[in-house]
Amino acid sequence: MDSTVTAGSEENVWGGGNRPLNASYGKLMMWFFLVSDALTFSGFLASYGFSRFKFIETWPIADEVFTHVPFFHGNFPMYYVAFMTFILIMSSVTMVLAVDAGHRMMKNRVILYMFLTIIGGAIFVGSQAWEWATFITGDYGAVETKGGRILQFVKADTGERAALADFAKTLPSERQELERNDGLWFNQGASLPSYSLKEVTEGLKANPNILIRTETITETGEKTLLTREESLSKIKDGALVVEGANLVRNEYGSRLFADFFFFITGFHGFHVFSGVIINIIIFFNVILGTYEKRGHYEMVEKVGLYWHFVDLVWVFVFTFFYLV
Amino acid sequence: MAHEHKLEIFRGLLKFKSNTQKIWGVLIFLTIVTAVEVGLGITKPEVLTQNYFIGMKLLNWIFIILTLVKAYYIAWDFMHLRDERSSLRRAVVWTPIFLVAYLVFILLFEADYIYNVFKDGFVKWNF
Structure with missing residues (x-):
């Protein structure tokens, strides 16, 4: 039974100096902070699950949303997110190695491993920023119906997604964006999409190869593809053209999907960012020899706990947001 | 501070130097x-996406179990929970597990109920 330790029997239990968990005050507090932070993240992920179960038949399929890899064109579902996961696990490893070197009082090794950890964290935050940018820009464009549902377009012959630019007609029309310097200074219109609804509708009518895909998921786990006749009648429900994503609407499907994406990965990204900052502070402290003078590297161990926690949370975000 | 490390993983199947x-x-x-x-x-093998276990695809069960396995090794070996006192370990691990399991249980049941309200109700949502 090693569940508790009692210091010498003559010592007064309530007099202080007794450490029943055999961990220092700072380390215990870090653990308790992590427990409460874990509960915050669980709250987010559980509410994501709530919304998803609520709209289980129409929720976007993550594989079809996150298909981009920087510098490459084409359809690569999940590859980049898997790479990001690997980077974060790798930086976790260098962090443990730093803690391990700290236990053995090897200052130069701690410096090296802390440095690598910071680099890994920076790559991860950068990748996440890139993911956000790609997500916000969008790729194919869609039409939102009056009821707030998203209609996407598919090429009938290949089954590939069709971008609005592939089929929309360019009609002579006057579309003008309301800017702050026109009319009343406090009025500003929404930014105009590349094509008007009319141009998309006419393009769909003129191009027999384009079909509409609705949000509804079929029994085989794919989005419902409408026939040509159904597509032509469905487009009449269209209300506006949507390109990319913001907090109000997005071209991928359910509005909540983008909201949760921004909220959960944003909150996690903020944790990674603050983790990198804390790591940098500790990194400089190590270089200055603060812990060498103090006689132990427990501070490295404490930030290490925080850093691993960020990794741990990502493992769950990865599963519940991207895989399941 | 636990300076001594336990070097076995997989319940002693693999012991490191x-x-x-x-x-x-x-x-x-x-x-x-x-x-x-x-x-x-x-790849999404059809065997795993077409078969269900307690209302969830086998594939999703595999994902969730593998995630928990990963979480276990991150917490036990990277965060050195393996080397801590078991009382600290229990306090840190079981508290969130209990609370999260409870939260997920009530939220998912409620969501499923709302899904059925939307589905069987007389209000049209998809237009």
């Missing part, structure tokens, strides 16, 4: 698990 070696070993294990997850996520 030093802490550094154990760290690399755990990294290899975690990488394999992630690769399996991504591989399954891309």
Whole structure:
């Protein structure tokens, strides 16, 4: 039974100096902070699950949303997110190695491993920023119906997604964006999409190869593809053209999907960012020899706990947001 | 501060010579698990997507179990819970597990109920 330790029997239990968990005050507090932070993240992920179960038949399929890899064109579902996961696990490893070197009082090794950890964290935050940018820009464009549902377009012959630019007609029309310097200074219109609804509708009518895909998921786990006749009648429900994503609407499907994406990965990204900052502070402290003078590297161990926690949370975000 | 490390993983099946070696070993294990997850996520074998167990696809069960396995090794070996007193370990691990299981249980049941209200109600949502 090693569940508790009692210091010498003559010592007064309530007099202080007794450490029943055999961990220092700072380390215990870090653990308790992590427990409460874990509960915050669980709250987010559980509410994501709530919304998803609520709209289980129409929720976007993550594989079809996150298909981009920087510098490459084409359809690569999940590859980049898997790479990001690997980077974060790798930086976790260098962090443990730093803690391990700290236990053995090897200052130069701690410096090296802390440095690598910071680099890994920076790559991860950068990748996440890139993911956000790609997500916000969008790729194919869609039409939102009056009821707030998203209609996407598919090429009938290949089954590939069709971008609005592939089929929309360019009609002579006057579309003008309301800017702050026109009319009343406090009025500003929404930014105009590349094509008007009319141009998309006419393009769909003129191009027999384009079909509409609705949000509804079929029994085989794919989005419902409408026939040509159904597509032509469905487009009449269209209300506006949507390109990319913001907090109000997005071209991928359910509005909540983008909201949760921004909220959960944003909150996690903020944790990674603050983790990198804390790591940098500790990194400089190590270089200055603060812990060498103090006689132990427990501070490295404490930030290490925080850093691993960020990794741990990502493992769950990865599963519940991207895989399941 | 636990300076002495327990060097066994997989319940003693694999024993490492030093802490550094154990760290690399755990990294290899975690990488394999992630690769399996991504591989399954891309190929989506029909056997796993067409069969259900307690209302969830087998594939999703595999993902969730593998995630918990990864979380276990990150917490036990990277965060050195393996080397801590069992009382600290229990306080840190079981508290969130209990609260999260409870939260997920009530939220998902409620969501399923709302889904049915939307589905069977007389208000049209898809137009």
